[in-house]
Amino acid sequence: MKVSVIGTGYVGLVSGACLSHLGHTVVCVDVDPRKVDMIMEKNPPIYEKGLQELLDENVPARLTATTDLRKAVLESDLSLIAVGTPFDGQIIDLKYIRQVAKEIGEALKDKPDYHMVVVKSTVVPGTTTDVVLPILEEASGKTAGVDFGVGMNPEFLREGEAIEDFMQPDRIVFGGIDERSIDSLAALYEVFDKSDKVRTDPRTAEMIKYTANSLLATLISFSNEIANLCAAQKVDVAEAMHGVHLDRRFSPILPSGERVSPGFVSYVWPGAGFGGSCxxxxxxxxxxxxxxxxxxxxxxxxxxxxxxxxxxxxxxxxxxxxxxxxxxxxxxxxxxxxxxxxxxxxxxxxxxxxxxxxxxxxxxxxxxxxxxxxxxxxxxxxxxxxxxxxxxxxxxxxxxxxxxxxxxxxxxxxxxxxxxxxxxxxxxxxxxxxxxxxxxxxxx
Ligand SMILES: NC(=O)C1=CN([C@@H]2O[C@H](COP(=O)(O)OP(=O)(O)OC[C@H]3O[C@@H](n4cnc5c(N)ncnc54)[C@H](O)[C@@H]3O)[C@@H](O)[C@H]2O)C=CC1
Ligand SMILES: O=C(O)[C@H]1O[C@H](OP(=O)(O)OP(=O)(O)OC[C@H]2O[C@@H](n3ccc(=O)[nH]c3=O)[C@H](O)[C@@H]2O)[C@H](O)[C@@H](O)[C@@H]1O
CATH class of the missing domain: 3.40.50.720 (NAD(P)-binding Rossmann-like Domain)
Incomplete structure (x- = not known):
């Protein structure tokens, strides 16, 4: 498939590089010409294990980068939107998403073929259907579900393990406005025949992403609150947690008699707090x-x-x-x-x-x-x-x-x-x- 990925940050570049490795022809688009030049020079703009090798392998045969969004959209079948969605102190800031949706819509005006537009950025429930879809229709003068498809495909990769996570996903969520949109997404990820797939609507796909991140963050804060209490009670939280983690509801025992994770449960481990962009x-x-x-x-x-x-x-x-x-x-x-x-x-x-x-x-x-x-x-x-x-x-x-x-x-x-x-x-x-x-x- 010919794919354009808009935004070449941690998610966009890793997704683009991995999709090109899987045989798709990918063009990555960014407003930052420095990033575009670095990718074309096979020089990763971010540090991520394995990314250098993927750029060496695929640039320029199956992976290129450009600042020209219009051309990238016109020459591809599917566009993934992977721009940032910062929190502005009051609400999620969708300015980059809106801008990209408008530019994709303007390009689609001149595209005779069906095109699939997919939001990969993390966006609050309702954004794909209530914000992105109307902007695409207005800018293109075309109709969603007829001239183009719209989908939401959340990304679950962790920085530092991004390529491994992308290549071996626990599940892939295909949120689409109709069956054709969901099928287009399924075609993009066809090679992942062993991963669980969730076929759903965009709003549910958006909610799955927030629920997953919120649950993981909750586990960490829970562990940190308990850790602070342990310290005040002269108890070592590491020992307390070990005793809790050995519950087979957290670390199940396999039929072989071995534990899945002996006494350690991811995200139920205290520390100096969670950070990161997500x-x-x-x-x-x-x-x-x-x-x-x-x-x-x-x-x-x-x-x-x-x-x-x-x-x-x-x-x-x-x-x-x-x-x-x-x-x-x-x-x-x-x-x-x-x-x-x-x-x-x-x-x-x-x-x-x-x-x-x-x-x-x-x-x-x-x-x-x-x-x-x-x-x-x-x-x-x-x-x-x-x-x-x-x-x-x-x-x-x-x-x-x-x-x-x-x-x-x-x-x-x-x-x-x-x-x-x-x-x-x-x-x-x-x-x-x-x-x-x-x-x-x-x-x-
Ligand atoms: N960083 C991570 O590990 C993960 C991030 N996400 C989500 O993915 C989205 C992207 O996150 P990151 O990759 O970390 O962001 P990032 O900030 O690293 O990259 C965003 C890129 O978009 C580009 N951009 C902005 N406006 C543009 C435009 N109009 N046209 C073309 N490019 C444009 C920026 O120049 C930048 O290179 C966010 O919604 C984030 O929540 C989801 C899963 C994992
Ligand atoms: O939406 C996203 O951006 C991503 O957010 C997290 O991934 P990431 O932030 O890259 O890294 P994590 O490994 O989850 O760590 C996040 C933070 O939690 C902290 N952490 C993690 C685990 C733990 O037990 N305790 C703890 O304090 C880490 O030190 C780090 O500061 C999620 O794990 C990804 O599934 C998701 O795709």
């Missing part, structure tokens, strides 16, 4: 959407509140142990919002770094991938080191903000240091007895 904005957008429609969203409001307070725990633990931190040497490990990415959007490390800097701590930092992004945002607050060794060399305290696997080596590295720096584990990834001076989320 959980925070999506939960806020759903709360606003519900409340604007007269439905109180108490639980999800609390999910956000708990998360907003969580980074502060890192500063509190540091001050509890060190006292006044002005002039003290503190190393921050990890600025990315999670391991495997260079994305620092809404990273819990950012408020922690800002606060420590304001309090006069002397900050050193290390992040294996996100250094460049972090220096752009926080360069005046801290000084980056090239290696983990250099970063911790003369630290009085070390804060783990991101669970990069490299940090697992810390106990051995710390044992070789002359002093015994305090290790504040914001991801509970280090065994508490493996370093002389340990503090962690959910541990007194």
């Amino acid at each position: 959980f925070p904005k999506d939960v806020k957008a759903l709360v606003a959407h519900g409340e604007n429609g007269g439905v109180p969203m108490q639980l999800l409001k609390s999910v956000i509140d708990v998360n907003n307070r969580q980074p502060q725990k890192m500063v509190d633990m540091l001050e509890d142990r060190l006292g006044d931190i002005s002039g003290r040497k503190v190393t921050v490990l990890g600025v990315a919002f999670k391991p495997g990415t260079d994305d620092i959007r809404e990273s819990p490390a950012i408020p922690v770094i800002r606060q420590l800097a304001d309090k006069g701590a002397l900050l050193t930092a290390f992040d294996p991938i996100a250094r460049h992004e972090a220096e752009r945002e926080l360069g005046d607050k801290l000084s980056f080191r090239d290696t983990l060794d250099e970063a911790i060399a003369d630290a009085e305290a070390i804060l783990i903000m991101t669970a990069w696997p490299e940090f697992k080596a810390l106990p051995e590295m710390i044992s070789k240091l002359p002093g015994a720096p305090l290790l504040v584990d914001g991801r509970r990834m280090i065994e508490k007895d493996s370093v002389p001076n340990y503090a962690g989320i959910g541990l007194q």
